[in-house]
Amino acid sequence: MMISRRTTLRLAALGAILASKPAAVFAAAKVRIGVLKFGTVSWELDTLKRHKLDEANRIDLEIVYFAGEDATNVALLAGAIDMIVTDWLWVSRQRSEGGDLTLAPYSTAVGAIMVNQESPIRTLADLKGKKIGVAGGPLDKSWLLVQALARRDHGLDLPTACDVVFGAPPLISEKAMQGELDAVLNFWHFCARLEANGFRRLIGADDATKALGASGPVSALGYVFHNHWASDNLDAARGFVKASKQAKDLLAKSDDEWLRLAPLIRAEGKELEKLRDRYRQGIPRRPVAEEAADAGKLYRVLAAIGGEKLVGRAPEMAPGTFWAELAK
Template sequence: MTRKLRCNAVALGVAVALVLTGCGGSDNSANTSANSKGLEKTTIKVGALPIPDPVALYIANAKGFFKEEGLTVEPVTITGGAAALPQIESGALDISQTNYVSTFLAVSKGKKIKLVADSYQAGPNTFNIMVPKDSPIKTVADLKGKTIMVNNLNNIATLAVETQLKVAGLTKADVKFAEKPFPEMGAAVNSGQADAGWITEPFITATQSGLGFRKLVDTMTGQTENLPIAGWMATEEWAQKYPKTLAAFQRAIAKAQQLASTDRKEIEKMLPTYTKIDAKTASVITLGSYPSELNENRLQKVADLMLEYGYITSPIDVKSVIAAPSAG
């Protein structure tokens, strides 16, 4: 009963707000008006984190790649894959950035999501376990019984750490994981709340230069070498409803990925425009790579690792999760 009441109250607020804002749905109908390219929808909202991974979205916007396709893209800052999933389901976002582990976890729980484009792949030293400068931990084996801080439990972070523990003859049962957002992690590890942290850029550079942290191990080596990290997702329903819009998005993103992977300067130029990473930091941080095609063999590796380490209980055929770009 209480939940119903709460829903009613929310619905009441919605109804009133709708009346007062003059019906929020009106801009959707404008999107579907006739356009030269025959797109089902010409204006789309795309969610992206303010980090280097989705740089192609902003490159494509700045270089006019979306415009060439007859597409207007409104980038929306999201706060994480977990929050973005309900947003693409509700229709607040058309497409969103996602990390592949989150996506496959959601798929294993029956969510109807399609991966529509690749975005970011790990490179050497893009995701490291870092320890304070005077830490007694010298090797991965020394982590036994220690606490490792990660940004999310049961996600890419713990998976990557587990692959390194395995090399050292340990399992996740030998360590403790604690959760902390990246921005707070350096300070938390430094003050002794944990013994080590799984950290990515620009925080690797920041903790090295600011706190004197040292790298214990690069977690993107061995089983996780060149691990696909992030891509773009839409709901299955959306992908079926707007195939031409999707294809246009895919072509423009692929073109921008191509540019990002061949010219680092383009990335460095773009980062200060949509993140708070300044030009100086942008020029020194370590970046992964930006593949221009969604390759199912590479992505399958992620799903297989998740199965091996018990993140999912039954295998996922990645091919079924990909909305492949249509030819032409």
């Protein structure tokens, strides 16, 4: 078949255009992250995707939604996804049992004990005999840290000195709003919503961590992945961490970005502002080596109070729990 000179020139021009495109356009590495559909991580990931920060860092981020945290853990361990968000205690336990998971800090935002503005409760000691709602279960890190502080400073064993009720975060907040609980310990974003609706912080888990020996904020959660995956896909792992930081920087500076996210967050006005401010306070800003050192101190406190049910048989946080590449 004869090809006209005009067609030949067009094909040559197209070839030149394709050849001139950066190799990164064709080399974006797939990163599959599993998250909860309505979790706070989705705010950051939505920002990352909206502003194409994944493309800018040569990754193709695929967000896979799950109904519960257990499902994300199983999917990661099975290799169905590359990354999830969870805490360093779980990472350390997996490593101590032979796994190779590791973590890049995501957020230092943590829960707090909240009371009504008009409540006479002013210190941990005032919780004696009170009815407390706790989200996250009896092995929740924030609950254990607050217990440790109450024991040390007030000789108070909260589980026996108080009427403790465990429940799902939304239910705990609802019961607090209805006045059925004297105090509640909830996750950070539920606490922020309570703050916007007539409640005050009695003590945050971050206050407890500092009182118990941490030199600064410690990330409660991190982006968790297999170390061998990161080693085999180093550019992708680094690219994701960089894109995450850029999304955080945008959320730290732009109030308009929070207004855009309002429908996803399901908040507006004072509630949205409080969530924005608490999120910003939780952006990790310390060198990872400092966080890892403080996490190691807190691990010993948590192991002492939570026992094998929490940490297994490992008396110390497993080396490599925090991704060593971040310290370079």
